[in-house]
Amino acid sequence: xxxxxxxxxxxxxxxxxxxxxxxxxxxxxxxxxxxxxxxxxxxxxxxxxxxxxxxxxxxxxxxxxxxxxxxxxxxxxxxxxxxxxxxxxxxxxxxxxxxxxxxxxxxxxxxxxxxxxxxxxxxxxxxxxxxxxxxxxxxxxxxxxxxxxxxxxxxxxxxxxxxxxxxxxxxxxxxxxxxxxxxxxxxxxxxxxxxxxxxxxxxxxxxxxxxxxxxxxxxxxxxxxxxxxxxxxxxxxxxxxxxxxxxxxxxxxxxxxxxxxxxxxxxxxxxxxxxxxxxxxxxxxxxxxxxxxxxxxxxxxxxxxxxxxxxxxxxxxxxxxxxxxxxxxxxxxxxxxxxxxxxxxxxxxxxxxxxxxxxxxxxxxxxxxxxxxxxxxxxxxxxxxxxxxxxxxxxxxxxxxxxxxxxxxxxxxxxxxxxxxxxxxxxxxxxxxxxxxxxxxxxxxxxxxxxxxxx
Amino acid sequence: xxxxxxxxxxxxxxxxxxxxxxxxxxxxxxxxxxxxxxxxxxxxxxxxxxxxxxxxxxxxxxxxxxxxxxxxxxxxxxxxxxxxxxxxxxxxxxxxxxxxxxxxxxxxxxxxxxxxxxxxxxxxxxxxxxxxxxxxxxxxxxxxxxxxxxxxxxxxxxxxxxxxxxxxx
Numbered sequence: 001x002x003x004x005x006x007x008x009x010x011x012x013x014x015x016x017x018x019x020x021x022x023x024x025x026x027x028x029x030x031x032x033x034x035x036x037x038x039x040x041x042x043x044x045x046x047x048x049x050x051x052x053x054x055x056x057x058x059x060x061x062x063x064x065x066x067x068x069x070x071x072x073x074x075x076x077x078x079x080x081x082x083x084x085x086x087x088x089x090x091x092x093x094x095x096x097x098x099x100x101x102x103x104x105x106x107x108x109x110x111x112x113x114x115x116x117x118x119x120x121x122x123x124x125x126x127x128x129x130x131x132x133x134x135x136x137x138x139x140x141x142x143x144x145x146x147x148x149x150x151x152x153x154x155x156x157x158x159x160x161x162x163x164x165x166x167x168x169x170x171x172x173x174x175x176x177x178x179x180x181x182x183x184x185x186x187x188x189x190x191x192x193x194x195x196x197x198x199x200x201x202x203x204x205x206x207x208x209x210x211x212x213x214x215x216x217x218x219x220x221x222x223x224x225x226x227x228x229x230x231x232x233x234x235x236x237x238x239x240x241x242x243x244x245x246x247x248x249x250x251x252x253x254x255x256x257x258x259x260x261x262x263x264x265x266x267x268x269x270x271x272x273x274x275x276x277x278x279x280x281x282x283x284x285x286x287x288x289x290x291x292x293x294x295x296x297x298x299x300x301x302x303x304x305x306x307x308x309x310x311x312x313x314x315x316x317x318x319x320x321x322x323x324x325x326x327x328x329x330x331x332x333x334x335x336x337x338x339x340x341x342x343x344x345x346x347x348x349x350x351x352x353x354x355x356x357x358x359x360x361x362x363x364x365x366x367x368x369x370x371x372x373x374x375x376x377x378x379x380x381x382x383x384x385x386x387x388x389x390x391x392x393x394x395x396x397x398x399x400x401x402x403x404x405x406x407x408x409x410x411x412x413x414x415x416x417x418x419x420x421x422x423x424x425x426x427x428x429x430x431x432x433x434x435x436x437x438x439x440x441x442x443x444x445x446x447x448x449x450x451x452x453x454x455x
Numbered sequence: 456x457x458x459x460x461x462x463x464x465x466x467x468x469x470x471x472x473x474x475x476x477x478x479x480x481x482x483x484x485x486x487x488x489x490x491x492x493x494x495x496x497x498x499x500x501x502x503x504x505x506x507x508x509x510x511x512x513x514x515x516x517x518x519x520x521x522x523x524x525x526x527x528x529x530x531x532x533x534x535x536x537x538x539x540x541x542x543x544x545x546x547x548x549x550x551x552x553x554x555x556x557x558x559x560x561x562x563x564x565x566x567x568x569x570x571x572x573x574x575x576x577x578x579x580x581x582x583x584x585x586x587x588x589x590x591x592x593x594x595x596x597x598x599x600x601x602x603x604x605x606x607x608x609x610x611x612x613x614x615x616x617x618x619x620x621x622x623x624x
Contacts, residue, residue: 005600006599006600006603006604007596007597007599007600007601007602007603008599009599009603010599010600010602010603010606011584011598011599011602014578014584014599014602017578017581017582017583017584018583018584018598018599019583019584019585019595045603048603048606048607048610049606051606051610052575052579052605052606052609052610053579055560055563055609055610055613056477056560056575056576056579056609058556058557058559058560059473059476059477059556059557059560059561059564060473060476060482060553060556060557061472061473061476061482061485062553064468064469064472064473064486066464066465066468066469067490069460069461069464069465070461222495222498222499223497223498242494242497242498243497243498244498
């Protein structure tokens with residue numbers, strides 16, 4: 001047998017993981033027994049192998065702490081129950097999205113909190129005891145406290161962290177003008193939110209109730225979370241968990257063929273018909289395609305008003321025919337800034353902010369805009385007073401929560417001048433010469449994390 | 456049969472963090488990326504979960520490399536405060552030695568070709584030849600040769616750097 005080449009020698013040394021057959025290994029060993037030259041080569045290879053391992057070990061980190069797996073994986077979040085409290089419209093969705101956000105932030109902020117020795121690891125990600133969510137809940141809206149009628153799953157009080165961001169919600173009774181084709185198919189958004197129960201502790205279905213469950217994937221087969229699954233015309237609603245799974249209790253009497261819709265901003269809505277068989281457990285999976293969603297749609301989704309929904313497709317939040325009352329009173333924004341209509345209309349009346357194109361803002365700022373990565377931009381405005389111009393960038397979280405990112409070159413941003421809505425929190429930072437101020441109805445921790453990821 | 460990702464996680468998280476650290480050279484980022492890789496894995500049912508996670512992590516680290524310069528600039532600003540407050544400070548001498556050591560390994564690894572380095576790091580992270588072949592697109596029969604070359608190069612470069620260092624003292 002000829003001498004053994006280096007590659008085979010290493011594969012032999014690595015035989016536990018190289019998949020070398022026993023026969024081949026035996027052959028090499030027989031050769032080594034007779035060939036002093038190859039034995040010498042083997043000794044060299046052995047040294048290199050061990051040395052390379054110890055060198056790499058010096059690359060650190062010396063100790064790697066393994067966070068509990070559970071802290072990484074949010075539990076399935078929620079299913080839907082059916083009773084309702086009036087007039088809280090989209091709040092519950094906003095709340096659910098906030099929880100999702102909190103989970104996301106909680107995860108991203110793991111290191112931050114660890115550094116600050118907050119024992120996040122011991123805190124279940126879903127419950128209100130993660131620091132971020134505690135903050136989120138602490139910022140709970142006035143309206144969120146108004147009703148005790150919502151059944152609450154697992155002791156979690158739904159809190160609309162974004163409620164203050166919404167135009168004043170009409171009183172239950174006064175919601176009627178908008179309400180249309182009338183019961184039993186109550187308009188989606190005007191009907192009150194269903195309460196959420198955690199999937200971990202689902203309510204026992206009462207006889208006759210049918211449960212639909214399934215998974216939502218994107219076009220590449222990856223699970224999609226935070227997709228709203230709804231039965232149009234009813235308040236049956238659920239959000240998908242991080243694995244894309246959902247479970248939804250159909251309203252009793254829904255023994256007609258039922259249509260489920262799946263919507264998530266950034267994706268084309270889909271509907272699936274559920275056959276009216278007698279099964280109590282129904283499976284319905286979705287596949288959503290991403291789309292460049294019109295910003296107007298996102299904005300509309302965050303508006304407390306909504307048009308009635310009876311056709312399957314209209315489960316998707318429609319653009320309201322008329323702007324909310326307070327927005328209508330303000331000057332209507334031009335077509336160009338329509339996407340941000342809600343945010344702008346409210347503020348434009350009172351202040352010197354004017355909408356600009358991004359390029360224009362960057363010229364005024366003399367810098368590239370700093371943005372919160374991956375969040376849709378709902379508007380860019382500039383205000384010039386005294387010194388340097390201030391740019392106000394409005395970005396939206398997935399639940400429609402508005403964030404204002406103010407930026408200014410070489411000068412502090414005065415929260416007074418910035419006209420930050422009451423009850424909002426602000427955090428500030430700098431990127432080189434640009435001063436940043438992030439404002440939103442979230443907690444300070446959440447804002448800090450968002451701002452830290454801005455670039 | 457569905458995959459027990461918790462099991463995979465506990466069995467390979469450490470190696471994954473070390474693997475990533477040798478790519479991004481930032482401990483915190485290595486943890487972040489490792490966790491990101493696992494959260495992305497959930498819900499998937501790949502044939503070989505561990506190899507799959509390493510692949511995802513490799514891609515994440517590559518994407519990371521593109522933005523790392525920009526990110527680093529302000530991350531360091533934010534990090535310095537938080538860290539100073541909490542970590543039990545190693546002695547300056549320890550810290551320096553650790554830094555120097557890491558720097559040497561980093562330089563020695565840079566002396567390797569991209570593919571050789573990748574193969575070596577994947578081996579060191581505990582993957583087997585089959586998994587490494589699948590991930591790098593190399594033939595399985597070529598892994599031994601690649602590894603032998605990579606190990607030799609790493610040791611030579613590293614020892615050269617050590618010698619250089621000793622000569623400076």
